[in-house]
Structure formats: structure tokens, C-alpha cells
Amino acid sequence: MEVSATTLGGGRSSLERSPLSRLPDWFLQFGLAGLAAAVLILLGAFFVVLIAQSSSALSHVGVLSFLFHNNWDISQLSQGGACQVGSHCTFGAWPMLLGTLLTAGIALVIGVPVAVGTALFLTELCPRRARGPLSILVDLLAAVPSVVYGLWGFLVLAPKLRGFQQFLADKLSFLPFWEGTVAGPSYFLAGLILAIMILPIVSAISREVIATVPAEHKEAALGLGATRWEMIRMAVIPYARPGIAGGAMLGLGRAVGETIAVAYVIGGSTTLGHSIFQQGQSLAGVIALQFGEAESTPLYKSSLLASGLILFVLTLVVNLIARRYVVSAGRTGPRRGAGRTGGGAALPGISELEPRAT
Amino acid sequence: MATEVRSEITLAPVSAGRRRKDRLMRGLLGAATLLALVPLALILYYLLKQGLGTISGNLFSTDPNLSQCFPHVPGAPPPPPCDIGGIRSAVLGTLEIVGLASLVAIPAGIGVALYLTEYGKASPFANLVRYFVDVMTGVPSIVFGLFIYIVLVVSHVGGDAVGWKGALSLALLMLPIVVRSAEVVLSLVPASLREAALALGAPRWRVIARVVLPTARSGLITGSLLAIARGAGETAPLLFTIGAAHVLTGNLGQPMNSLPSQIFADLGQNTSNFYDRAWGAALTLVAMILILNLVARFAARRSRLA
Numbered sequence: 011m012e013v014s015a016t017t018l019g020g021g022r023s024s025l026e027r028s029p030l031s032r033l034p035d036w037f038l039q040f041g042l043a044g045l046a047a048a049v050l051i052l053l054g055a056f057f058v059v060l061i062a063q064s065s066s067a068l069s070h071v072g073v074l075s076f077l078f079h080n081n082w083d084i085s086q087l088s089q090g091g092a093c094q095v096g097s098h099c100t101f102g103a104w105p106m107l108l109g110t111l112l113t114a115g116i117a118l119v120i121g122v123p124v125a126v127g128t129a130l131f132l133t134e135l136c137p138r139r140a141r142g143p144l145s146i147l148v149d150l151l152a153a154v155p156s157v158v159y160g161l162w163g164f165l166v167l168a169p170k171l172r173g174f175q176q177f178l179a180d181k182l183s184f185l186p187f188w189e190g191t192v193a194g195p196s197y198f199l200a201g202l203i204l205a206i207m208i209l210p211i212v213s214a215i216s217r218e219v220i221a222t223v224p225a226e227h228k229e230a231a232l233g234l235g236a237t238r239w240e241m242i243r244m245a246v247i248p249y250a251r252p253g254i255a256g257g258a259m260l261g262l263g264r265a266v267g268e269t270i271a272v273a274y275v276i277g278g279s280t281t282l283g284h285s286i287f288q289q290g291q292s293l294a295g296v297i298a299l300q301f302g303e304a305e306s307t308p309l310y311k312s313s314l315l316a317s318g319l320i321l322f323v324l325t326l327v328v329n330l331i332a333r334r335y336v337v338s339a340g341r342t343g344p345r346r347g348a349g350r351t352g353g354g355a356a357l358p359g360i361s362e363l364e365p366r367a368t
Numbered sequence: 369m370a371t372e373v374r375s376e377i378t379l380a381p382v383s384a385g386r387r388r389k390d391r392l393m394r395g396l397l398g399a400a401t402l403l404a405l406v407p408l409a410l411i412l413y414y415l416l417k418q419g420l421g422t423i424s425g426n427l428f429s430t431d432p433n434l435s436q437c438f439p440h441v442p443g444a445p446p447p448p449p450c451d452i453g454g455i456r457s458a459v460l461g462t463l464e465i466v467g468l469a470s471l472v473a474i475p476a477g478i479g480v481a482l483y484l485t486e487y488g489k490a491s492p493f494a495n496l497v498r499y500f501v502d503v504m505t506g507v508p509s510i511v512f513g514l515f516i517y518i519v520l521v522v523s524h525v526g527g528d529a530v531g532w533k534g535a536l537s538l539a540l541l542m543l544p545i546v547v548r549s550a551e552v553v554l555s556l557v558p559a560s561l562r563e564a565a566l567a568l569g570a571p572r573w574r575v576i577a578r579v580v581l582p583t584a585r586s587g588l589i590t591g592s593l594l595a596i597a598r599g600a601g602e603t604a605p606l607l608f609t610i611g612a613a614h615v616l617t618g619n620l621g622q623p624m625n626s627l628p629s630q631i632f633a634d635l636g637q638n639t640s641n642f643y644d645r646a647w648g649a650a651l652t653l654v655a656m657i658l659i660l661n662l663v664a665r666f667a668a669r670r671s672r673l674a
Contacts, residue, residue, distance in 0.1 A: 027571065038573045042483035045476060046497045049547075052540070053500050056511070059518050127400025135394055136401075144401065146665070151408050153661050155601025157628045158650045161635060162411050165418075165643060206407045213404065237382060237390035260506075267508025269604040270628075274635060294510050294604070301608055318514045322507065329506030 056322070064316035067309060071100050076316060080104040082280040084300070087310040094309055103317050105282040109197065109290040110321070113272060114265035116201025116286065121208045122258045128209075129216035129254075134242055145217070152210035159271040163203045168194040168275060175199070179287045192287040193277055200276040200292070204268055208261035215260060215336065219253030220246060256335030263328040267321065269294035293321045419651030422644045430454040432614040432630060432645075452641055455649045457616040458630040462653070464618065465531055465610065465626055466600045469538035473599070474592045476539075477546025484547075485554040486576060498551075504544040512540045513605035521609060531620035534610030541605055542595040549591025553584045586667050593664035597657045603628035627653045 068076055079102020086093040086101065093099040132145055175192040223246050231241040247254075277289025278299055291299075297314050304310040382390075433453035480497065488494025516537040521529050557580050565575045581588070611623025612633065627649050634646035 031571065034573045035571055038576070039487050042479050042487060043493075045479045046483045046488065046494070048476075049480060049497055049504065049543070050500055053504060055519075056507070056515050059515060060511075063518050124400045124404055127397045128404045131397040131401045135397060144405075147408060148401075148404055150658075150661070151404075153597060153601075153657055154408075154411060155603070155628060155653060155657065157601070157603040157631045158411065158415070158654055161631060161646055161650050162414055164635060166410075166414050209404055209407075235382070237386055239390040239393040240386070242393075263506050267506070267510070269508065269510045270632060294508060297510055297514070298604060298607055315514060315518070318511055322511050325506050325508055326503065329503060332506075333502060 060315060060319045060322060064312055064319045067313035067316045070309065071102065075100060076102050076313070077107060077320065078102060078104050080282055082106065082296075084280060087304070087307065087313065094307070101313065103293065103296075103313070103320065105280055106291050106293045106296045106317060107320065108282060109276065110266055110292040110294070110324070112197050112286065112290070113200040113204055113276065113292060114262055116198060117204030117208055117265040118258060118262055119205075120202060121205030121261065122212055124205070125209045125212035125257075125261070126216050126254055128213045129220055130242055130246070132213075133217055133220045134246065135238065148213055149210050151206065152214075156207065156268060156271045159203055159207060160274040163199065163271060163275040164195070167203070168199055171199065171202075175287050179285070193289045195275045195277040196288055197276060197283065197286045197290050200272045200290075201286075203271050203275050204265040207268060207271065208264050211264060212257045212261040215257030216250070216254045219250045219257070222253075223249045252335050256332050259328055259332030259335060263325050263332060266328060267294060267325045269298050273298045293317045293324075297321075415647070415651050415654055418644070418647035422648030423651065427454040427645070427648050428456055428459065431457040431616050432625065452645060453614075455627065455630055455645065455652065457614060457625040458627045458649060459652065460616060460618065461531065461610070461624040461626040462600060462628070462656075464620055465535045465538065465606070465624060466596060468532060468535035468620060469542060469599050470592070470596050472536065472539040473542035473595065474546055477543050477595070478550045478588060478592075480543075480547045481550035481554055482576060482580075484551050485557075486572070486580065501544045501547045505548065508604070509541050509602050510604035510607070512537045513607055513609055515540070516605070517608045526621060528623070529609050529611035530622055531610055531617075531624035534606045534624065534626070535620065537605035537609050538599045538602060541602060542599045545595040545598060546592060549594065550584075550588055553587030553591060554580065556587070557583045590664045590668040593660050593667065597660040597664070600660070601628060601653065601657055603632050607632070 071079065079100055081101050082103060082105055083093070083101060086099060093101060128148060132141055132148075136144060172192060172194050175196065175198060178198075179192050227245040227249060228241055231245040236244060272292050273295035276292055276295055278291055278295065279289040280291050280296060283290045297318055301311075301314055304314050430453045432455065433451065480501070484494050484498060488497065516533055517529075520533045520536070526532075561579050561583060562575055565579045566572075570578070606626055606629050610626060610629065612629050613623035613625055615625075617624060631646045631649045631653070634642040634649070
């Protein structure tokens with residue numbers, strides 16, 4: 011798009027700029043391109059560095075064994091323990107891997123219905139005047155730092171909900187992994203906190219997707235005599251379903267990567283609990299809580315970094331799947347041309363909510 | 369949107385069962401919204417209830433002091449309450465670390481966004497960058513901390529774990545947020561403005577500096593403020609990168625303290641006066657972040673675009 015010479019037959023036109031005055035343009039273009047390339051290099055470096063540092067733990071026990079072996083013996087791993095670089099022993103991060111998946115699963119089961127219900131209410135039923143303030147309030151949940159969720163969950167929710175958890179454990183004990191005495195902090199409590207934390211992102215993406223449902227579809231349903239709920243069920247939900255699924259997957263990615271809040275309300279026990287009301291640990295939590303003592307023991311540190319690698323890969327996979335869903339639902343993100351049509355309803359609002367994983 | 373349907377055609381009357389179900393489901397959706405607001409109300413309530421009492425001049429004018437209260441012998445009767453100090457160094461640390469992180473992340477993020485909207489557009493390379501910026505938003509923040517730990521802390525570049533390394537890990541976390549919000553805003557700048565400037569003979573860099581950036585200014589400010597608010601609340605990337613000192617220092621080349629790290633550490637002590645200080649620090653942190661958020665929303669409302 012550079013202003014080009016108006017003469018066709020070569021030679022310099024009076025409009026052409028001197029090479030010297032084009033210099034700033036070159037600098038800017040290649041400087042900015044270099045900056046963009048740096049993002050790619052950074053992410054590549056993440057991978058390489060993490061793999062390099064976790065390789066000593068992964069090669070010690072083997073990748074599969076590290077993933078699925080139910081044994082994280084701190085006394086063996088820590089300084090002076092039997093498990094050191096020279097010796098042979100087995101250990102694995104299975105308790106934490108399962109803890110991460112379990113708490114994230116609980117978060118989805120509790121959080122997604124509430125988030126989608128909120129989104130449907132705010133877009134389809136809520137009086138117009140209350141819509142803005144209510145949306146802002148729901149979005150504000152995303153502004154609360156995760157350490158504050160941890161503080162609140164640990165000091166307030168854990169003691170207050172103990173009775174409620176025991177009640178659930180007693181009444182529904184026919185379910186698998188559902189029995190036993192209740193510890194204050196537990197998988198269930200961590201899942202509950204995560205449900206609250208993923209609520210704003212899932213609800214915001216659902217809201218945005220629901221806003222793209224063509225008015226004609228809704229009017230057609232109403233015109234055929236459908237009630238409000240029937241209109242939502244038959245016109246809105248089928249159209250928005252892929253986008254809502256993508257939002258839920260993004261929420262899952264958030265829940266998997268959450269660190270500080272989970273570290274305090276999951277209990278911190280690295281042996282696998284046999285019920286969801288018992289204490290456990292998650293991948294991110296174990297890194298946060300044990301890194302300090304592991305620093306001086308190479309194998310221990312390397313196995314925590316390997317947990318970080320698993321976490322990284324896990325969130326990558328979840329986010330890539332999520333993105334496929336959300337893109338197919340017409341929300342292509344900030345892309346030129348596509349931005350204003352269809353999915354562009356609340357793009358700036360989304361980008362502020364999107365990256366939350368602590 | 370059609371809210372009512374008036375027509376001459378007579379429709380079959382809605383049966384009582386369907387009407388009941390409609391009312392029930394509407395009620396359930398409304399209840400879900402109320403339920404979603406309960407945690408926010410509870411968190412704010414407890415923050416104010418537990419935190420307001422601890423807010424005092426002492427909290428902001430003294431540093432955390434652990435030496436007087438330790439060692440605490442397990443099994444021994446609880447020690448008499450001792451002065452554990454305030455959160456002065458944590459507040460200063462948060463301001464400095466987040467400030468440096470913003471200085472790195474915001475210009476870099478807006479730069480990448482400018483590349484994407486002004487030069488890269490829909491080229492394969494630009495799409496690749498977009499894709500990986502998206503991927504980067506999903507990376508757990510503790511992984512950023514591990515990365516900086518491996519690359520900068522283990523290698524002892526300029527000390528062990530010090531303030532600026534923590535700031536860099538926060539910058540990594542804020543970068544994709546800035547890029548995404550900035551790209552949205554920049555792509556809203558009308559192409560006709562750019563073309564008008566180019567047609568007048570302005571070189572590209574002048575168009576960017578004098579037309580594109582000023583038009584998008586308030587939107588860029590909004591996105592940056594939200595990124596700062598996100599960075600200010602993060603704990604996980606700072607755990608192994610800032611050194612968690614308690615003494616007051618303005619020097620980013622030394623181990624520093626920060627509000628989230630202070631709350632995290634206080635929660636690990638099993639004593640009520642530490643918990644009290646954690647509530648005070650949490651209230652301070654949330655107040656800072658909420659103010660940033662509100663300012664950002666206000667700036668967004670006054671935006672010339674969108």
C-alpha cells in the first residue's frame with residue numbers, strides 16, 4: 011500500500027520518497043515483526059526448557075510410570091531419602107494428575123449449568139435495564155485474585171461447609187467415591203471453588219455466543235406459539251451449543267491450571283484419597299507447595315518440573331480443543347473482517363476475561 | 369428482538385402444563401443468576417468484615433516481622449500475641465513489580481498487535497502468531513514462574529530470585545492479554561482513516577503514530593489496565609522468582625515482597641494474627657484491583673470506537 015511512483019516507465023517520480031526517508035518504515039516493520047516472532051520463540055523455549063529440566067525424573071522412572079504410578083513419597087524424594095539420582099526407585103504423579111482431573115471435573119459439573127443459566131437469563135429474560143449491571147457483577151468474579159479465593163475458601167468456606175459436605179457424604183453414599191468421613195479441605199471443596207472461578211469465563215462466552223443467535227430464529231419460534239422457555243430450548247440452545255461447549259472447555263483449561271486457590275482448599279495430601287470428600291493434591295498445587303523443599307534435591311525438583319510439563323501439555327490440549335469448538339461456533343476471535351459480523355458482540359469484554367489460569 | 373407477538377391469526381391457547389413449565393424454567397434461570405452472584409457477595413462481605421478491622425496506620429507503615437514470633441515450638445502452648453508487623457514492603461513490592469511488568473508487557477503487546485493489524489494482516493505468519501498468542505493465554509501462570517525460574521534464577525543472572533525476575537514472569541503472563549485486547553481495538557480503527565493519511569503522502573510509521581494509535585488510545589488504555597489488574601493479583605509466577613523477602617526495599621535487583629506472596633505466606637502460618645494480616649492484605653489487594661477495573665470500564669465507555 012506504499013504510495014508508489016506514478017510514472018510507469020521507470021525513473022524517479024516527484025512523488026517517490028528518498029531511500030533514506032523510508033528507513034523509519036523499515037525499522038518499524040521489521041522491529042514489530044521481530045517482536046511477533048519473539049512470541050513464537052518464547053513458547054518454543056518454554057517447551058524445550060521444561061522438557062530438558064524434567065528429563066532426569068522422566069527418564070528415571072519412565073514417562074508412563076511417572077504418569078500412572080500411584081506413589082509420591084516425599085520422604086523418599088526429599089533430601090537424604092532413598093530416591094536419589096544414582097539409586098533406583100519408582101514414583102509417579104498419578105495422585106496429583108487424578109486430583110487435577112477430578113477437581114476440574116467437579117468444577118464443570120457445578121459451574122457450567124449455573125454459568126449457562128446465568129447467560130440465558132441475562133440475554134433472553136432479564137429486563138434490559140438490569141442487564142448491564144448484572145453482567146458487570148458476574149464479570150467481577152474474574153477480577154478477584156486467586157489467592158483471595160484461596161484465603162476465603164480456606165478460612166471461611168472449609169469450616170462452614172464441613173457439615174454440608176458430611177451431609178452430602180452420608181445421604182448420597184451409594185455413589186462411587188462418595189463415602190467416608192469428611193475432611194474440611196477436600197477434592198469437593200476445591201472443585202466448588204474452581205466452579206466459582208470458571209463461572210465468569212464460561213458465562214461470558216456463552217453470553218456472547220447466545221447473542222449471535224439470529225433474531226429470526228427466535229421470532230419464528232415465538233411466532234409459532236412457543237413459550238419463552240420453548241423458544242430458548244428449541245431456537246437458542248441448539249444454535250449456541252457448540253460455542254457453549256467451547257466456553258466450557260476454556261473453563262476446564264482454567265480449572266486445570268489454577269494453582270493457589272486449589273493448593274489451600276484441596277488439603278495437600280499426596281496420597282490418593284478414596285472419596286471426593288478427602289484430602290488430595292493437584293499438579294499445580296504440588297508444585298506451589300513443595301518446590302521450596304525440593305530446590306536442593308535434583309531428582310525431586312526435576313519431578314516437580316515434570317509435573318509442570320504434564321500440566322502445560324494438559325492445558326494446551328484442552329485449550330486447543332476449546333478453540334476449535336469456539337471457532338466453529340463463529341467466534342473467530344479478533345480477526346479482521348470477521349470481527350464485526352456475527353460473533354463480534356462483546357469482543358473487548360471477552361479478551362479481558364479470557365486469560366485466567368493461576 | 370421480538371418481545372411480543374401480536375397478530376390477527378388465532379393461535380392454539382398455551383396449555384396450562386406448558387405455561388407452568390415455562391414459568392418454572394424461567395424461575396430456574398433467574399435462580400442460577402442469583403446463585404452466581406452469591407459468591408461475589410460473600411467474598412466481599414468477608415473481606416470487609418475481616419479486613420476492615422485490620423486496616424490501620426500500623427498495617428501500612430511497618431514491614432512484616434517474623435523474627436520476634438519464631439521459633440514457634442510445636443506442641444508448646446501458643447505464644448503470646450506478638451507484633452508481626454504490617455504489609456508496607458508488600459505494597460511497595462507489588463507496585464514496583466507490577467509497574468516493571470507493565471513497562472515490559474504493554475509496549476511489547478501493543479507492538480505485536482500493531483504488527484498483526486498493520487503489517488501481518490491475514491498472512492500465514494501473522495495467523496501463526498495469533499494462534500500462539502491464543503495458546504499463551506491458556507498457559508497456567510505457575511508454568512510462567514517455572515520458566516523464569518529455570519532460565520533466570522537457576523542460572524544466577526544478577527542474583528538468585530530477585531524482584532525484576534518476578535516482574536518478567538508477570539510480564540509473560542500479561543503479554544497475551546495486552547496483545548489480544550489491543551488487536552481488537554486496533555482493528556476497529558476505520559481503514560478509511562489510514563487510507564486518507566496514506567493518500568496525503570504520510571509514511572506508514574507516521575500513519576501509525578499520528579492516526580492509528582491516537583484513535584485507538586482509550587481502548588488501548590482499557591486493555592492495558594485490565595492486564596495490569598490481572599497481573600497484580602497473580603501469586604503463582606512469583607512463588608519461586610521474587611525471593612519472598614520481608615524487608616523494605618525499593619531495589620528491583622534484590623529479593624522483594626509482594627501482596628499476593630504475603631497473603632500466601634501468612635496463610636501457611638497457623639496463627640490467627642497472621643490470618644488477620646492476610647485479610648488486611650487481601651482487602652488492600654482487592655481494592656487496588658477493583659479500582660483498576662472500574663477505571664478501565666470508565667475509559668472503555670468514553671472510547672471513541674465501538
